[in-house]
Amino acid sequence: MLRANAGKVIVFDGGFGSELERLGLSGGIPEELNITAADKIQSIHRSYSCADVATTNTFGLNPIKYRGKYSLREIAVKAVENARVSGNAVFFDVGPTGAMMQPMGELSFEKAYDAYKQVAEISRDIADGFIVETFSDLYEAKACILALKENSDLPIFATMTFDSTGRTLTGSTPEIVANTLTGIGVDALGVNCSLGPKELMPIVERLLASTDLPIIVQPNRGLPVLENGKTVYKLSCDEFEEYIEKMLDLGVSVIGGCCGTTPEFIERISRFSGKDVVKREYTPKTMVNSANVSCEIDGVKICGERLNPTGKKALKEALINHDLDHLVDEAIKQQDCGADILDVNAGLPQIDEKTLLPDIIRKIQEYCDLPLQIDSSDPAAIENAVRVYNGIPLINSVNSEREVMDRIFPIAKKYGAVVLGLAMDSHGVPKTAQERCEIAKRIIATAEEYGINRSRIMIDTLVVTASAEQQLVKETLRALEMVRKLGVKTALGVSNVSFGLPYRQLLNRTFLAMAFERGLNMPILNPLDSEMMGTARAYELLSGIDVNSQRYIELYKDFSPTAAVQTAVKAKTETAAATLYDCVKQGLKTHAAQLTKEELKTKDPMTVVNDVLIKALDDVGSLYESGKLFLPQLISSAEAAKTAFAVVTEYLPKDSEAKGKVVLATVKGDVHDIGKNIVKVVIESYGWQVVDLGKDVEIEDVVKAVQQHKPFALGLSALMTTTVPSMEETIKAVRAAGCKVNIFVGGAVLNAETAERIGADYYTKDALEIAKKLDEVLSNV
Amino acid sequence: MNYSDIEKIKPQIYKYLGFYGVETNEQTDVLITHCISQLEKTAQFNYIYMSYENTPDFLQKEPYIDFLQGAGGVILCAMTLGIQTDKLIERLFRTDMSKAVVMDAAASAYLEYLSDGYEKTLGDDLSFRFCPGYGGSTVEDLKYIFELIHPEKIGITLNNSNFMLPAKSMAGIIAIGKKSRKSCKGCIMLKDCKFLNGGTKCYEQTQVK
Known part of the structure; x- marks a missing residue:
């Protein structure tokens, strides 16, 4: 069988659409030509016999896109038969569905999966591999690859398209694409279509630096130009070959062509077939990502802890009532305060975590593009959530109990997740740093048994409460240093240290600074705590992570303790001067709640509603109707009134809400x-x-x-x-x-x-x- | 986008927001400038087109015949700000409603601005973009454009109700070698058009005070 990692260059065939056009076969459904014009399809495959691999003419052959008169299987069989005439290995071509994935579009992850499952079923016994190509949505690619992997044993090569901004059309960078596709276990990954070889060069370089898997490149014949009212590709064979050679020199393993390339182009580059792939330097990174944001765990990364119901009444209620909007708001707040990753936990006895956790993940990913840490003790809930997660998540957590690791590591391996390991076992948290480090070693060794590289493992050396075990606080810190020497990154739930003591914030931020200095990468904390976040930002500056102090200055350039007090005083006086009526009329949402409480001291709730809120809204309304005030202001007023109304509601008897x-x-x-x-x-x-x-x-x-x-x-x-x-x-x-x-x-x-x-x-x-x-x-x- | 270009598209944004022939305010003005700078960072503008010497079949009917009368060829095109812009607007609807409506209007104007700019590079003898749904045509015709030029390649999809996603996308027909003017003729909104009632037209550059 053809293997991408055998260390030899593999050559794929070239453009199919342009060849069909040349033979007068444009228009109609290209996949049906496998049956209606088999001889011509075969002649194209023959013309590409200089390559090592033939790609079937099945780009649009999936049950969502194909709406023709033949069955998928009929076409698949003919398409593979046609490609066989090339005398080469035959890879079944799999393209996107053409529908937009949820949440922005209508296609669900499950429906996309089912569609590609059918593709696997019709092709797995007749083809030699899959070439998943021209995908622009990482989430659709994930659904497709999972379906192919779970329903066949053939090798999977996957390529996505990028535009000139260096992102896929749904906004994923080459690093995100490489990390995700590597994580879900394709055999080779890369880029096709998009641009010409010259323009693809920077994208190829970034892909090469982001994975140790073989890289595929199938460029277009340059950029299309409009000439005499016709779209044409003009790059010469010489130039095409020259750029392909440069890419091979950088370590690319699989080459071929896309739009506009002809047999002549492939003939030229076929001379590289079978040559040794150039070895490249690659340092594995600990990286999690969503579809649009990647987060390499290095230096300081903040994991927001607010989406964990422990000790949070409002969040508990929201989870029980399936009020996912509340969770989204919490997610956005944490992101706005500078969190890099968000912990998501739905562990409450009243709810079915297996179904709710994936729903929460989808909902949060709809509005918040930070990578997520999926936090649960239920392996089924973890698997369901990791499966629908768009990107590569962090799983929280395993400890060194074999049973736990045996349930979590297969999930992490299958979906490429990074796993947070707790330095504890069935006996609890060991006292000394040495013992915790031994546990970390066991976790890493077991992960490696499952084929999980240590770059996908992080260790939490576990914080103890200073009030109870004061002498052990330093063991946690010492363990950080020791664990970092094992080549893994670290995490800590910092605020546990101050439990039961007064002025907790002071202890928390001091401990945080100490932990950073000893090698902590990812504190799990409340990003809305400006003192903790400030400590992190200060540490980044002082340790040289924040190059040229850029981030620190950006955040704090206008800060001075006196200014902070002055602003507070000013805000207070302004609020005191304004009335609730003015506040609603001017759309000042931030002051509305406080002013409503003021009004309620002297007026009964219904009077506040009718004489103040409704009056202000009516006045704004008539200004809007007479064209003196516009939509944005109308909305601001409505939002201020809504805030006020929420306060009034608390004062109203329940039945008159x-x-x-x-x-x-x-x-x-x-x-x-x-x-x-x-x-x-x-x-x-x-x-x-x-x-x-x-x-x-x-x-x-x-x-x-x-x-x-x-x-x-x-x-x-x-x-x-x-x-x-x-x-x-x-x-x-x-x-x-x-x-x-x-x-x-x-x-x-x-x-x-x-x-x-x-x-x-x-x-x-x-x-x-x-x-x-x-x-x-x-x-x- | 430089200052003068921002000033150029501002009137269009105000118009989408319902300010016609009336005074704008500083609050909204600041918001618009802010929205445009955020769009510049977020938007992933992509444009796809194909040109045809012979008019494709679906255009052999009114109002296209009239629109293409005397043209030397036709371009079918589609363009988008990408899904990240949609996401940005959706997110704002949760966090800041008034900014969300301004962002929505700004994104529409920004897409037109970028598309107009791109089309200038295609030639100087092109008509405006006639989009299915305009003056007497139907959005159902979008499916023919999708069959012919495959806007999926730049990430635009068409759903069964003929909506394009990302929402900030357009698809159109351009006559080559023919200058033509937009008109309200055949528009389904003619009867209760808020622009006409406000003394302007949706496609006309209007000065705002």
């Missing part, structure tokens, strides 16, 4: 939800409780939500003519289910006539109008 519920949804097929989001914040500011179902909502989900919440109103939004029918069906389904609810519709292409025609009760043109109409309808009940 809000005016009622409103369920909002952007209808099935429609993915634009800006208008709906604006409606949400505005009607919330008027005291309605909103259940937001999001965008592209299935009809049955709308019906279910209406049945469950029994809202006063249902608001549906559609932006374009093509989704109005879906709105109509949604209304029909809600009515057919016998739900008594006032249905409001809105969106760019709707008007009162359309609204009536599709069976809605009310059409409102904007957020303000729906707020008023809701009140009007309510008062008529």
Whole structure:
């Protein structure tokens, strides 16, 4: 079998589309030509027989993209048969589905997986390998590769496309692509299509530096140019060959061509076939990543601890109620405060971690692009979460108990995760640094048995509480030094040190500074604690990690203790001078809560609502209607009022909380939800409780939500003519289910006539109008 | 993007936000400048096109016939700011609503600005971009553009409701060798167009006060 790591250069074939065009076969579905024009397809394969590997003409052959008249299997069989005429090894070509993955698009990870599982099933017994190519979304590539690996034993070569910014179209850097694809265990990885060989050079260099796997490069024939109204490729064979040779000199193992390259090009580079691959220097790194952010654990990296319910009442409640929005807000806050990685833990007895943890991971990754640390004691929950995670996560954790390691390491190996090992065993945390270091060695050795390089292991030398075991604090620090000498990176849950002592912050930040100096890489702490974060930033400066003090200066250039006090005093006076009415009118969200509390000292809650909040909103509303004030300000005011309303609600008797519920949804097929989001914040500011179902909502989900919440109103939004029918069906389904609810519709292409025609009760043109109409309808009940 | 270019696209952003023929304010002005600088860091602009001497079949109907009358060829094109821009806007809707609406408007204007700039490099005898959905045409025609030029290559997908994703994407038809002017003719929004009611047109450069 052809092996990418045999140390010899392998040559793949070249462009297929351009050859089809040359034979007059452009247009139609290219994959069907395997059956309808087998002779011509074979002639193309023959013309590439100088290569080592033939790629089947099956780029779009997956159940999501291919919508033709043949079965996938029929085409697959013919395609492999056609490629066999080249006399070379045959790799089955696997391309993207052409659909956008969730959360931005509609294709779920599971559906993508199933599609590629079918591809594996039709090709695994007839081809010699897979070439997964031209992917631009790392998440789709992960779904595809997992499906191929789990449903076949053939080698997998995978290439992605990059644009001139050096990122894939979904924003992954070469380092992220290399780390992720290496982690999930492809046999070779690289880049195809995208650009010409010259432009690809910097990307190739970065790929080579980010993995020890063989690198594939299949460039286009330069950049296309418009000539006499025709798109043409103009790079010469000589130049193409010259750049390929340069890449081989850097250590590339597999070469070939993409758009615009012809048999002549491949003939030229086939002279490199079988030559020894140039050896390259590679130092493994401890790196985790999301699709867009990579984090090499080196120097100082902060892991945010706030998404762990232990001791956090609000988070516990959010987890129990599946209120994932609360978690997203926490994630964003930590990111904004400078965290590099976020710990995610959903370990509560009341919840099913196996299903909730992956949901949380998806939801957080939708809004926050930091790499995540998946924290659980349940291996099934860990596997489910790691599987749907987009990128390479950190797993927290294993200890040196064989049973634990035997359950976690296979998961880490399969998905390429980095594992945090705790320097403890079934007897607990050993007293001395020496013993903890021995445990670390055992963890590393066991990982290596599972084929996990020590660069994918980190060790937590475990913090003890100074109040209970004062003399052992230094053992933790000594262990950091010893463990670092084993060639692994370190972590510590720092704030445990001060438990039970006064002025904990002082101890925490002092201990943090001590730990950094002894070799701590990743403290797990609260990134919202500015003193702790400040200590980290100061350490980076003083130890020379923060080159030219750039980051420190950027963060603290305007800082002075007096200025900090002055700002606080100023803010206080300003707040004191402003009224809640002005605050809402000017859209000053930050002061709204405090001012509301002030007002509530002298007024009863309903008076605050009617005489202050609603009055301010109405005044802002009429300024908006008369064109004296605009959308951004209207929204700021609504947000300030919403904050105030939340405070008032606490003072109201429970049964009179809000005016009622409103369920909002952007209808099935429609993915634009800006208008709906604006409606949400505005009607919330008027005291309605909103259940937001999001965008592209299935009809049955709308019906279910209406049945469950029994809202006063249902608001549906559609932006374009093509989704109005879906709105109509949604209304029909809600009515057919016998739900008594006032249905409001809105969106760019709707008007009162359309609204009536599709069976809605009310059409409102904007957020303000729906707020008023809701009140009007309510008062008529 | 330099200062004068930012000033050039500002009126368009204000227009998308609903400011027409009225005074802008400093608060929004600062926000717009900030949004554009963030877009410059986030957006991954990509443009794909193919040119045709013979008009593709799906354009053999009105309003395209009229639009292409007298043209020496046609370019089909698609362009996007990439999925990161969509993500940026989505995230802002959670953290800062007013900035989110400004960012949304700014991204639309920024995409047009970059596309116009790119098209200048393709030739100086090109018409404006006529996008399916404009004046009497239907968005269903997008599927033909997708079949022909494969905007998937630059990361644009088309869903069953004919929405392009990333949301900040466009696809269009350009007449070669023909100057033409945009008009409101055949527009589905003509009856209750907020721009016309505000004394302007969606495609017209309007000065804001």
